[in-house]
Amino acid sequence: MYDDGARTPGRRDQDGGGWVVPGRTPSGDARGEATGAAPREPVPGEADPRTEGRAGTAPASVPDRGGDPPRETSSGEGPDQGGRSAQARAPDQGGGRDQWTGRDQGTDPDQGMAAHQGTGSAPGAVSSPAQAPSADRAPAGAHTPPDDAADGTPARDWWGESDSAFPVAEPVRRLSPRSMVVGPINQLRNLVVPIAVGLFVGGFNPWVIGASAAAVVALLAGGLVTWRTVSYEVGPERLEIRSGLVRRSRRTIPLERVRGVDVTSTLLHRLLGVAVVRIEAAAGAPGGSEDGKLDAVDAAEAERLRRVLLDRRAVLADDAPESGTRGGRDAEGKGPRDAAAVAAGTPAGNAAGGSTADDTVTHFSMRPSWYLYGALSLAYLLTPFALLATLFGVIQQSAGDRAADFVLDWVTTTDRGLLTALSAMAVGVLVLLMPVFAVVSYSFTHWGFSLRERDGSLVAERGLFTRRSVTLEKRRIRGHELLDNPLERTRRAVRLRAIVTGLGDAANRAVLLPIGPRAAVEAVLTRALTPFRGSLTPHPRAALYRRWIRAVGPFVVLAGVGLVVEWTWLVVVASVLALVGVALGLDRYRSLGHGYDGTMLSVRSGSLRRRQATVERSAVIGWTWTQTLLQRRAGLADLQVTVGAGEGGYTAIDASQRRSVAFAAGVTPEIVRPFLVRPPTGGEGPGHTPKG
Template sequence: MNAQARTLRLHPLTFVVGAARELIALLGAGAAGLVVGGLSTAFYFTLVGLGLGLVFHVATWVTFTYTVQEDRIELRRQLIGRSVKTIPRERIRGVDISATLPHRLLGLAIVHIDAGADGGEGELNAVSRHEAERLRRVLLTRAVSAESPPAERPIVRRRELARMRPRWYLYAPLSGAYLLTPFALAGSLLGTLYNLSDDLGLVTQERLQNLGHDVVGLPTVAVIAFAIVFLIAMPIMSVIVFALFNWDFTVYERDGSVVAERGVITRRSVSLERRRIRGVELDDNPFERAAGVVRLGALVTGLGDAAHRGRLLPAAPRSAVEDLAWRVLGRTPAPLIGHPRAARSRRVTRAVAPPLGIAAMAVLAHQPWVAYACVVLAVFAIPLGLDRYRQLGHATDDERLTVRSGSLRRRQAIVEHSAVVGWRIRRTLFQRRLGLATLLVAVGAGEGRYPATDMAEGDAVAFAARITPDWVTPFLEQAPATRARARKHEKAPRP
């Protein structure tokens, strides 16, 4: 163990942060006491809850310590038993800094340490902003010790790569997730009100029946007006929620890491080591494509919760996204090479086959209306299949490769050649009849594999051979000799 390493504690204001976080629970305890026995009981309920919370946070502060060694960080808890968690620094994939509203008011921050599947993760619930930045710099800099003198520490240099503009928040309704926000909020509010009313005895069968009769008896104009107001609220609420989560979304480079900061109430800062970023992914849907909007994510080795922690831009014009991708990864291989026409018939067939199959079963079950509806869906699925074919593409250069597929969710992965760890060529019975194959690019980052769907069989092999010739060429050279031996064996007389 490094003799110079100091044992540190969380910030003393952890008590205040904990009290603010448990304020809602205390209010709930007070409300329960008010229902049970009046104001005096509510006061005692709240007082007991506050006392227990204070004891808990004092015990946590006293018993929790952390130590940064040259090769690891140790998190210790010593209450009744002793627990020591060790995270090797070489396995640390990222150090995220976030701050809820109480943390920000007190100048504190939460430090989350992600060391991938093997190293685990750790969290420091409340440290000063200065200490949080120091930990991020130290833990992500392998060559510098936590206790190195200031002269030996690297100079902090920040270079901004991209920043969200206010008008980009208007792209939120194009994403289905944010557009459904009013439904989620309304459902949560109604569920909370119902549960609270049920606990207080305000909900009875008679009252529910009367409410149902009142709703049914509303004028048609009122129902239509309510529906219109709700539909108008959907895009407005989606923009508000999108802005709350992604306010002032800024991407910058500092100390060999790419850092993304965002949020209003809770400000979150995610650091991604530059040397572990092995690619990027562009993601969009038909509405975003029509508006020229794309989302960008980073493909990072060993990153947990990559869908959120690897986000580089939530929604931005394609030109801004491509510029950021170039700054983070480098030049994108272009133009994309289209796939053969046989892939078009396969894409259309796969789009119309499910509704036609259901229509056939509906006819056998004597359900003509279901069959008619499925036939209509099959007709509308033809443009979907054609668009899926148009989106297929692949390309490569001397450093990176890219593959693209999908329509309702189009995804284009751009990966460094050095990140490729293997290939898999998959051919179904129908693909073999059409001379097609799906090439799966195995990558040690992101989701692990990215498909180049319905390529010509020869193109799939040539694509893999161009990127990793040492892996693929021996198999290509052995294949003719293997087929010759097989033909010779077939012609040999059997005993």
């Protein structure tokens, strides 16, 4: 309500009946009725205040005390409505903003505003010739933006407008026109072998040629349909992807649920200047697949889209209720970012007049000597055997029984001595080629590996034929892993991988550094993340005995069986494997350890694949102790630290049960100490550690 031409502060009625202002009760009655006094009777010619503003009742004209012309008011009028009349709240009346559609009815010529332009009154109002709007007062029924409060805080709009930091959605965009070529070629690769075999076996039959041509035409038509039907739109708070011609699909991804945006480009994509954008959201698509995929967009648009999605996600995540707005953090996390710059996809440095290059820090670029470390990876050493298996599979599918019969005839008709020599030579060649193939395949995968930091995220790029770029927000990185194997330990080489919340396919997407010298990897780790600066506590000697029993025991039993049945070769083989087991058990024991430096918690285990996982103390959400019957007899336990990132938990194997409880209580006393029970007085001595 208004008094003497000034706006009067008010509050919202608790039961949603409109605004309550000084001098009126929620039902629209006078102040005297609210305080217990008898309500006054309405003056002739004045609307009853007890029914004012109700449905079907027109608002009354209240004369202005200052001599100004009267204007329409209602009990539903409040300080944040900017002078809206009751008609601005009703969806079936002209003028104001429709609370269901959010549109300004006063600007729509179909709402009947032309019929009221002469009088300046809203539809349904009781008007008189004296009701002419003053120069400083908007005509009734017109939409007036809400005024800001006295302290400068933007007024809350109660009529359905969004309070997002990005009020304007981006225009609907399509894939690059070059996607009409990328899609058919990618699908044609799967049909090249069947088409070639069909043409070769069919003797270039016209029917086979026609069917092959029809398949190619169908692929080209599918590419055209894909380009015409796939579109995407970045809204204020969500990303929407539309696709399909006959069976249409519309996928909506909330921006604040986005967990990762990856940009990949194969050799074909790079030749055509396009890329694939994959979006992953929290609790998104089942089976670990991406929630959204755009194949293919322009390379520049892919980078812009990634920056916009991650920046908007950061702004929406950093909600600032004290200011009534949403504000993200800048690249250093020191202050709110400009929402307009984020909406436009402008980097934080550019928003302030800087340059993108100044905001990007390069932590690592692949050195040529690092490609040789691929020969130390067990997975890449098996590359020749994987290639042979693939070759045999292709031959089997294309030639079928003919190839099998040919190989069988050649083996049966060839001299056994020659066959043995050829087999030994083939094995020797494979062994010699294993490191060569390992280095080559490793180089293809990690070619041009780089680790950069920009806009508060770590960006890892790698690949020769298929270039892959993975962006990891530092706020979601809760720790790291250092991994190695026995061959890599001989050269003091390790790999670096991040422990990230809500990341699928972490084995490939969380890689921060490939295999390299430990000193160089730790130097990059210190610059990019928080390293573990403490020392690891060794586990009890009983853990060593358990390692030996597991590594040596089965072969000792096997050697005993060989002695019983008098198989000398079995005894020799089992004895050699038992000696290897002794060394393996000792190495596994030396790898055990756990520690805490006041900020980071670290756990290490494994031998053939040793892993040291380091997580922030703030990421620890629980502890789990597991004991078998033999562990209880030895006083050991498996202590698992539960975190909300990575694999969800990392285990200190065969740790001392009592010391592990004290260790956990020292890291997170607020979690563990409520469950500790002290021994009876004088039972174990003053220095006894509490048992959990």
